[in-house]
Structure formats: structure tokens, C-alpha cells
Amino acid sequence: MSEITTASQPDDPGRDGAAVYDITTKRSATSHTESAGSDLPPAVMVDGPEPTGPGFLTRITGAKRRPVVPAWLKSKAELAAASKWIAGYYGHLCAYHAFRLPLYAAKLAVQCPRGLAKSAGGTVRWVADAEGQAVRLASVRREDAAEYLKLSRQRDARVRLRTLVTVLACLVGIGTALALYVLAPGWLQAVSVTALVLALGHLGTEPDAPVATRAVELPKVQRLTSDIVLRALGALSISQINQAVAKGRDGFVFTSPITRDGPGWRAEGDLPYGVTVSDVMDRRDRLASGLRRPLGCVWPEAVPEEHTGRLVLWVGDQDMSKARQPAWPLLKAGKVDLFTAAPFGTDQRGRWVDVTLMYISGIIGAIPRMGKTFLLRLLLLIAALDPRAQLHVFDLKGTGDLGPLEQVAHRYRAGDDEEDIEYALSALRALRNELRRRAKVIRNLPRDICPESKVTSALADKASLGLHPIVAGADEVQVWFEHPKHGGEFEEICTDLVKRGPALGITLLLATQRPDAKSLPTGISANASTRWCLKVMGQLENDMVLGTSAYKRGVRATMFSWADKGIHYFVGEGSDARIVRSVYADAPTAEVIARRARAVRQEAGTLSGHALGEEAETEAATASFDLLADIAAVVPAEESKVWSEIVVARLAELRPEVYGGWEPEQLAYVLKPYGVPTGQVWGRTEDGKGANRRGIEHSRILTAMTERDGKRDAG
Numbered sequence: 001m002s003e004i005t006t007a008s009q010p011d012d013p014g015r016d017g018a019a020v021y022d023i024t025t026k027r028s029a030t031s032h033t034e035s036a037g038s039d040l041p042p043a044v045m046v047d048g049p050e051p052t053g054p055g056f057l058t059r060i061t062g063a064k065r066r067p068v069v070p071a072w073l074k075s076k077a078e079l080a081a082a083s084k085w086i087a088g089y090y091g092h093l094c095a096y097h098a099f100r101l102p103l104y105a106a107k108l109a110v111q112c113p114r115g116l117a118k119s120a121g122g123t124v125r126w127v128a129d130a131e132g133q134a135v136r137l138a139s140v141r142r143e144d145a146a147e148y149l150k151l152s153r154q155r156d157a158r159v160r161l162r163t164l165v166t167v168l169a170c171l172v173g174i175g176t177a178l179a180l181y182v183l184a185p186g187w188l189q190a191v192s193v194t195a196l197v198l199a200l201g202h203l204g205t206e207p208d209a210p211v212a213t214r215a216v217e218l219p220k221v222q223r224l225t226s227d228i229v230l231r232a233l234g235a236l237s238i239s240q241i242n243q244a245v246a247k248g249r250d251g252f253v254f255t256s257p258i259t260r261d262g263p264g265w266r267a268e269g270d271l272p273y274g275v276t277v278s279d280v281m282d283r284r285d286r287l288a289s290g291l292r293r294p295l296g297c298v299w300p301e302a303v304p305e306e307h308t309g310r311l312v313l314w315v316g317d318q319d320m321s322k323a324r325q326p327a328w329p330l331l332k333a334g335k336v337d338l339f340t341a342a343p344f345g346t347d348q349r350g351r352w353v354d355v356t357l358m359y360i361s362g363i364i365g366a367i368p369r370m371g372k373t374f375l376l377r378l379l380l381l382i383a384a385l386d387p388r389a390q391l392h393v394f395d396l397k398g399t400g401d402l403g404p405l406e407q408v409a410h411r412y413r414a415g416d417d418e419e420d421i422e423y424a425l426s427a428l429r430a431l432r433n434e435l436r437r438r439a440k441v442i443r444n445l446p447r448d449i450c451p452e453s454k455v456t457s458a459l460a461d462k463a464s465l466g467l468h469p470i471v472a473g474a475d476e477v478q479v480w481f482e483h484p485k486h487g488g489e490f491e492e493i494c495t496d497l498v499k500r501g502p503a504l505g506i507t508l509l510l511a512t513q514r515p516d517a518k519s520l521p522t523g524i525s526a527n528a529s530t531r532w533c534l535k536v537m538g539q540l541e542n543d544m545v546l547g548t549s550a551y552k553r554g555v556r557a558t559m560f561s562w563a564d565k566g567i568h569y570f571v572g573e574g575s576d577a578r579i580v581r582s583v584y585a586d587a588p589t590a591e592v593i594a595r596r597a598r599a600v601r602q603e604a605g606t607l608s609g610h611a612l613g614e615e616a617e618t619e620a621a622t623a624s625f626d627l628l629a630d631i632a633a634v635v636p637a638e639e640s641k642v643w644s645e646i647v648v649a650r651l652a653e654l655r656p657e658v659y660g661g662w663e664p665e666q667l668a669y670v671l672k673p674y675g676v677p678t679g680q681v682w683g684r685t686e687d688g689k690g691a692n693r694r695g696i697e698h699s700r701i702l703t704a705m706t707e708r709d710g711k712r713d714a715g
């Protein structure tokens with residue numbers, strides 16, 4: 001219990017000379033003086049006299065209840081999967097041994113003489129009471145005549161009885177054998193002889209040479225104990241843990257018993273004050289060394305609803321990247337309803353993790369070669385399995401990784417040449433127009449049909465409304481945003497799609513290997529509701545993909561190792577960040593799934609656009625579109641400064657299909673990447689009144705054009 005005093009300064013002996021003294025000794029001295037009757041005011045106790053805390057009722061209302069039925073038993077899919085595994089396991093055992101039965105029989109037959117000799121020898125030793133011989137010999141050595149006589153008498157009686165039993169057994173055995181030989185049918189004789197031979201063969205088995213070999217090699221895993229956890233945490237070179245251990249306390253206080261959790265062990269507890277789970281995550285490799293387990297087995301995690309020092313340590317039996325993943329339920333059969341959840345990966349415990357591709361916009365980020373394209377392709381395959389969904393696929397890497405989706409995509413293009421960029425731009429403009437159309441449709445629908453003002457599965461089914469799901473996916477999307485000419489427009493359209501698309505049935509999935517502000521504009525990264533982050537190298541990229549301060553909260557995709565391909569943090573589906581290993585679907589597998597999706601679409605009559613060999617109509621019309629050139633065209637040289645509202649009105653007149661509906665703010669937004677600012681400029685209204693309003697300078701447009709063209713020529 002600590003206390004504070006309100007001692008006045010003049011009484012302080014150290015004040016004049018500004019002496020420094022130990023606060024602890026000073027404090028006790030002051031309280032002592034006070035108790036001795038000085039005129040210091042009484043000490044004020046800051047801790048209550050008794051430990052008080054929440055009452056029983058408060059504690060039980062706040063208590064965390066553990067589920068009565070374990071999660072794996074509640075999930076039909078998991079139960080079915082577990083039953084299938086068990087049935088498969090025992091089925092394999094039976095098949096394995098059945099196949100080797102003749103071999104086992106032969107081995108036993110060969111061992112039969114040894115078994116016969118062993119049983120004969122054993123019987124003789126039993127009859128002769130060989131087990132008592134050592135004791136009898138000991139009494140002889142001690143020359144203890146009395147005891148020897150006692151033991152001999154006992155042995156004689158025993159040998160008599162055992163001889164009788166043996167003779168009787170032999171008579172019964174021989175009699176039975178003769179009876180069988182004379183009376184029994186051939187099959188019974190064969191069975192009896194076989195049984196006798198097998199039994200004798202079994203008896204003749206050497207302990208180090210079993211007849212039956214192992215059908216399965218069960219992985220031997222070390223049990224996780226508190227000692228091992230403490231040893232590993234103590235090896236992390238975290239000073240607070242080491243200090244706690246040095247003072248005889250535990251460097252980790254377990255808050256629940258170490259239990260089996262899926263194919264691994266789970267330990268939960270509190271780190272010392274001031275140590276956070278992030279500190280442990282940063283040293284995951286050392287932790288794995290301390291636990292003597294492969295890195296891919298060791299998964300320290302934070303508990304989001306607890307304090308930052310609450311650590312859950314899950315140690316898998318097998319490396320997550322190598323453990324066998326259950327077969328993907330959509331691999332061979334099945335359709336998808338994009339408005340409901342579909343599995344796309346498994347967590348460390350091998351449980352399926354689902355994603356609902358509607359009402360989201362997502363970003364996938366990672367350094368190269370970690371599985372970003374595979375993941376995007378998987379998500380697009382899931383979308384392809386909903387025959388209503390229209391797919392827009394842009395492979396800006398240009399290697400054809402998304403090629404399997406070509407046969408189902410409404411828009412498809414691989415490559416980053418100028419014509420590919422124009423194609424993508426025209427497709428995105430069309431998408432934005434579609435977004436606007438959908439907004440109007442939704443707005444005009446009666447409340448009872450569309451109560452939530454968003455596209456639902458039932459609305460998507462009504463072909464007349466044209467509200468089918470649209471899923472657009474782009475790999476290496478930084479190519480769009482860094483484009484010298486169209487970067488601004490790509491950013492503007494994608495931001496709009498990311499923000500408004502989810503409610504209107506349009507999902508945008510963007511994958512990038514360089515998640516920084518330039519290659520993934522903040523307007524997009526901040527508004528994406530779903531994030532997949534495979535290995536990244538630093539905090540900045542981590543937070544760009546997983547959200548601001550994710551790194552601080554301990555959600556760190558930097559901890560993944562180079563071998564953790566396809567393993568990522570998944571943030572979405574209304575839950576906290578989870579570690580997921582995405583389903584591995586290589587190109588041939590993707591091709592098979594896409595073919596199935598095409599067949600389903602053919603049946604439903606929903607194949608469209610590129611999949612039917614149609615070219616986009618808007619492509620040629622907009623190929624020559626250039627924002628800066630258009631502004632230069634509508635703002636003559638004599639108008640040195642012009643208001644934004646006038647520019648957008650003129651642009652809309654020039655190309656209504658592109659600029660129709662633009663607001664002055666939008667102009668400012670798309671000009672930003674070109675370095676053209678908008679500011680207060682002097683102008684006149686139609687009736688000749690002068691005013692200051694937001695606008696642009698003609699010379700800045702010309703400068704931006706010159707710079708851009710110069711860069712392009714240099715490039």
C-alpha cells in the first residue's frame with residue numbers, strides 16, 4: 001500500500017541547498033515524522049485499506065464463457081472433414097495390411113519352428129519350476145538347510161502338479177488332433193493347422209522384428225510444456241523478461257492451461273509489464289529457436305480485445321506452409337453465390353477461412369514471388385463460379401498468369417503497353433458509368449424491394465435491373481497509378497469504385513508489389529474494406545496494406561518468412577486480422593476450374609464480352625483521349641486564368657461520354673498528379689461581375705504537357 005504526503009516546502013531540509021535524496025527513504029522518513037506528532041498534515045492514503053474490486057455479479061457478467069460445444073464440433077464441414085480423415089486413416093490401415101497378409105502368413109510359417117521350440121522350452125521350464133531355481137541356489141550358497149528343504153518340498157509338489165497338468169494337456173491335445181484328423185472335414189483341419197502354425201509363428205517372433213510393418217508414419221511432435229515456453233521466451237533477449245526471471249519470477253504468466261488446439265498447441269498468458277506481443281513477434285525466429293521448432297510452426301499472436309501484453313502462442317505440429325491442406329471444396333464441383341461466404345484458405349489450425357466477395361473492395365500487397373497473383377487468381381476464380389458475376393481482368397504484369405480467366409471474363413487484357421492501358425481505361429470508364437447508372441436504379445427502386453439501398457442477391461437475380469455482381473481484378477496495379485498520362489484518371493475512377501462500388505455490387509480487387517503512396521494511392525488503400533497482406537519488408541508497406549497502425553497493433557506481415565508462400569494476414573469479414581494460407585491452385589488447376597465456370601455460364605447464358613470474342617465498343621472512341629490536351633483545347637491561350645467550373649463545363653461539351661457530370665473538385669483531383677494546382681483566380685461571371693473563384697492557369701497546363709512529353713520521350 002503506498003501513500004502520499006502533503007508536506008510543505010519550508011520543512012524540507014533539502015530545499016535550501018537543493019540536495020538530492022532518495023525518494024523512498026525520504027517518504028518513509030516523512031511519514032515517520034508525521035506519526036511522531038509533527039505539525040505536518042496527515043498522510044492521505046491512495047490505496048484502500050482492503051483490496052476492493054468488481055463485485056461477484058460484475059465479475060460474472062463480464063466473464064468470458066468458453067463454448068460448451070467445441071468449435072470443430074459445431075461446424076458441419078469440420079466434423080465431416082474430421083470423420084472423413086478418420087475413415088480414410090482406418091481404411092488405409094486395413095488396405096495396407098490386407099495387401100500384405102500373404103507376406104505376414106509366410107513370415108509366421110517361417111517362424112513356426114522357432115515358436116515350437118520356444119513353447120516346448122517354456123513348458124519344460126515351467127514344469128521343472130525353473131523360476132524358483134535361483135532362490136534354491138541362493139539357499140544352498142548360504143548353507144541354509146532348513147530353507148532349502150522347505151523350498152525343495154514346495155518345488156516337488158509343484159513339479160508333480162505341473163507334470164500332471166502337462167500330461168493331461170498333451171493327452172487332450174493329441175486326442176483332439178486325432179479326432180480332427182479322423183473325423184473333421186478338410187476345411188476344419190486346414191483352419192486348425194493354419195491357426196496352430198500362425199500361433200506358433202507369432203510365438204517365434206523376435207521383439208525387434210515384428211511381422212506387420214507400419215502402415216503410416218505418425219509425425220512425432222514434442223509436447224509443448226510451460227518449461228519449454230518459458231525457456232523460449234527467456235531466449236528472446238527481452239530485458240524485462242530476463243529481469244523477471246533473474247528476480248525469481250516467471251517471465252510469462254500463463255492465464256490458461258496449455259491445450260491442444262487443432263493440429264498444434266496453444267499457450268496463452270501475460271508478458272511482463274511493458275513487453276508487448278509485437279516485441280515477441282519481431283523475434284519470431286529466435287522464439288522458434290528457443291522452442292526448437294521450425295519457423296513455420298511458431299505463431300505468436302495478439303489478443304485484440306485484451307491488453308497489448310497478452311500473448312497467444314500457437315505452435316503447430318507441422319510447418320504451416322508444408323502441412324497438407326484439405327481439398328478445396330470448390331476444386332471439383334460447386335457454384336458460388338457471391339453474396340455469401342466462400343472458402344479461400346485455411347488458418348493455422350487447418351480450418352477454412354471464408355470471404356464474401358460482395359460489399360467489399362480489396363487490396364492484395366506483397367513483395368514479389370510470395371503468391372500475390374495466385375491469390376488474386378483464386379479470388380477471381382471464386383467470382384467466376386457465380387454465373388451472374390461479370391469479370392473484368394487486367395494482368396498488368398503481362399505474363400498471362402490470369403490467362404485461365406480469359407474464357408469467362410467480360411473484359412480481359414494482359415500487358416502494360418499503351419493500348420493495354422487505353423483498353424483498361426476505357427473499361428474502367430465504362431465501369432464508372434455503370435456505377436452511376438446503378439446508383440440511379442437503386443435510388444428509384446421501391447423501398448420494399450430495396451430496403452437497404454444496396455444490391456442484394458435477389459436484386460442481382462433480376463436480369464432486367466442489370467444489377468448482377470461485377471468483379472474487377474488488376475494485378476501489378478501500380479502500373480496504372482504511375483502512368484504519366486492517365487495515372488490521375490485511373491486513381492480517380494478506382495477511388496470512386498472502391499468507395500461506392502461495394503454497395504452497388506461492384507468489387508474491385510487490386511494487387512500490387514509496391515504498396516507505397518504513389519503506387520497505391522491513399523484514397524484507395526484507406527477505403528478498401530478487405531486486405532490480404534503476404535510478406536512485406538517494412539512497417540510502411542505493412543500499414544499501407546493492412547491499415548494504419550496495424551504494425552503497432554502487432555499485425556505484422558513482416559514476420560512471414562520467405563518460405564511462407566501464399567501465407568498472409570487477412571483483414572475482412574468483420575473480424576480481426578487472421579493468418580491464412582490461401583488455397584494453392586496452379587495454372588492447370590485454374591484452367592480446369594475456369595472451364596467449369598465457363599460451362600456453368602454457358603448454361604446460364606451469362607457469357608459476355610471478351611469471353612464471346614467481342615471487343616469493347618468504347619475502346620476506339622476513347623483511345624486518343626488526353627486530359628491535358630483537352631483542357632488546352634478548351635482554354636484558349638488568351639485566357640490566362642479560368643475558373644474550374646467553366647473548364648469542366650467546356651470539357652463536358654467536348655466529350656460528354658468522358659467528362660459528363662464532372663465537378664470542379666474532380667478537376668482539381670485529377671490535375672494533382674500532373675503537378676497542376678488549382679487556386680483562387682480572378683474572373684467574370686456571365687453578367688460581367690468580377691469574382692475570385694477556384695480555377696487554373698493556362699500556362700501551368702502547357703508546362704505540365706511539356707514536362708510529360710519530355711519525360712515520355714526520354715523514357
Ligand SMILES: Nc1ncnc2c1ncn2[C@@H]1O[C@H](COP(=O)(O)OP(=O)(O)OP(=O)(O)O)[C@@H](O)[C@H]1O
Binds near residue numbers: 367369371372375584
Ligand atoms: N497458396 C500457395 N501455396 C503454396 N505456394 C504458393 C501459393 N501461392 C503461390 N505459391 C507459390 O509462390 C510462387 C509465386 O507466386 P505468384 O506468382 O503468385 O507471386 P507474386 O507475388 O505474384 O510474384 P510477382 O510479384 O513476381 O508477380 C508460385 O510460383 C507458387 O509456386
